[in-house]
């Protein structure tokens with residue numbers, strides 16, 4: 354048992370190991386009740402303080418599923434709690450005119466966005482589709498983060514599609530949300546082949562062995578922490594990562610060091 358594990362267990366958070374949640378959402382969602390769906394700055398801050406969340410990067414549910422309001426919900430929410438929040442600009446390939454507008458205006462929201470979020474399995478067009486191209490080109494040029502929803506054997510955002518965009522846009526920093534869930538060996542190969550591709554842990558720890566494999570074959574410098582909050586609880590995910598038996602050094606890389614490096618020039 355390592356000392357960070359024990360400290361987290363005792364206090365629920367650790368001062369010198371802040372947590373960056375690189376994959377989260379905000380807002381209400383159809384078919385499920387979220388206690389934190391209705392945004393409240395004070396409550397959110399208290400919640401984050403309990404588990405030592407230093408920064409949470411999200412894409413608002415309403416942006417992803419209500420294209421008529423575009424990224425407004427992201428912008429408004431970050432500006433209500435800027436010390437704790439940043440957002441991914443949501444990209445819906447079914448509305449290419451909105452993508453072009455969002456890319457054109459990206460500079461205006463430097464205090465809000467650190468990159469883009471693609472949800473291809475839900476939006477029904479593969480991440481290689483031409484409608485995403487303005488966002489990919491911009492991310493590549495500005496070295497922005499691109500959080501992908503990824504899943505094993507998906508034709509929209511599985512390992513094969515990730516390879517294509519990683520090769521075409523080598524300066525975009527690609528975070529594989531859910532790390533090609535289930536196809537852990539393929540995720541490992543993609544990370545080894547492309548220095549700009551990282552594993553993101555949401556849904557990885559629901560299956561014993563995925564995280565252990567990434568640590569063993571790729572190392573903790575290519576792994577970032579994420580939870581899909583408010584779908585999952587921070588303490589549950591932090592605990593699951595620590596319980597893999599990883600070293601303190603690896604835990605620091607995953608919970609904050611890698612994120613700090615990736616965000617270095619993107620946080621204003």
Ligand SMILES: [Zn+2]
Nearest residue numbers: 376377378581
């Ligand atoms: Zn998500």
